[in-house]
Amino acid sequence: MMTEANPTQNTYLDNPAIYSQLDELLRVRFHVKRLRLNSQQKLISEKAGYRQAIRKGRGMEFNEVREYAAGDDIRHIDWKVSARTQKYHTKLFTEELERPVLCLLEQSPKLFFGSQTRFKSVQALNIAALIGWITLQEGDRFGGYVFNHKAHQWVEAKHQAKTVLQFLSAASTLQQQVTKPGSQTDWQQHLAQVLPYLKSGSRVYLIGDFLDVEADFFKTLSNFKSHCEIVLIHLFDPIESNLPTQGLLKLTDGESQTDFDTFSSAQLADYHAQYESRFEQLQQLSHGMQIPLLSVSTQENALESLRAQKVVT
Structure with missing residues (x-):
């Protein structure tokens, strides 16, 4: 199991499982040739129970x-x-011949966790890189907004490779400022920051955890959805939904720590019930607003997962 990165040890910055490596994100460009992003309408049609969405035209x-x-x-x-x-x-x-495609990317302490393959924050940036490079080769404009617990940065959408690089570099910098896990993410505040920048016809990918979003999160998304396509990409680690039975575990949210007895069937049942309840609520809210919700594990190959869920073809 991965350990929490020690803020006094710079050697973790070179660990690709804990922090994204910019050269690897740049190489993604050569693995996405001839791929394309599917529209919100296409993703909704793939989800059983969704009604067909109104197609948003370009601005x-x-x-x-x-x-x-x-x-x-x-x-x-x-x-x-x-x-x-x-x-x-x-x-x-x-x-407009070039559609703005935007990534709203979380790089908060809440994503500073991974049980085996990579941290959630790394997987989130992998997905953003894929979307960025595919957007560019499709002839559309790419940009977005990335944030952590300390700062944020907006990158204006342009049809330029250096704009994708600027976004990935900014995200990597904010990612490296996170050195321990945390429990809170103020998505509501950041959505308010982005709303004035949105142009009609934009396609917007929100990449994060979303299990503990604020009560008004989906109300704000309704303002986005009135003139943009919206896709939610939920990051998770398998251990979050299925704790291993390994005796006494120490769980932390970055601020407090508690002991958890995985041999206790009652504690395990309560833990799983809480997780399933939060995820089910997220599903119901996104379903009710006809916003596609995709889930990507930290252990999956990001590209193959997006392909399997029809985000890219």
């Missing part, structure tokens, strides 16, 4: 104002210019 950008001509959409008349010139004028728009 429209203002181009110019010209004199009104027969056949123009009267809804686009610019009344201010028309009043000033005493002639009807209409606004012209062009469709």
Whole structure:
């Protein structure tokens, strides 16, 4: 079982199971050729019980104002210019050819945990790297928002390799600031930070734990969903849902510690019931809002997991 990284030991920074290695994230680019991201509509159709979602079109950008001509959409008349010139004028728009694809990425102490293969924070960044490079090769713009318990950074979506690199580098830096596990993640605060940046037609991937999100989390997501595609990607470690029977274990949330007797059937049953209850609530809320919810384990190959769940094809 992995141990908690000691903040006084820099050697952990070179351990790819505990901290992401930027060169490996860059090499992901060469493993995603000819892959594509599926839309929210496609993911919803793959989930039994979901109704078909309304397809969100790409955004429209203002181009110019010209004199009104027969056949123009009267809804686009610019009344201010028309009043000033005493002639009807209409606004012209062009469709955005590059869709903004955004990753909202958690790198908080809550993800600073892993039982065998890698930490949840590392797997989260693996997924973001896959989405970034696939987005770029599809001809769309990639950007996003990454945060930990101390800071956050917004990266404007652009169709440039250096923008993907900027995002991955920022995420790696914030990841390395985390040296011990914790229990709280203020997603609500960070969603409020991102909302003003969203453009109509954007595709937004939220990558994190989500089992203890704030009560208003899904209410805020409804503001996102009104003009964007939303996909939730839940990170988990197998030991979280299925504790091994290894006698007395010491459990910590980074602040307090407690003993847990895995030989006690009553304690095990209570632990599993609490976990299942939180996950079921997450499923019900996402299902009710028709937001696809995918789950990726720390022990899985991130690309193969996304393929199996139809996120990429």
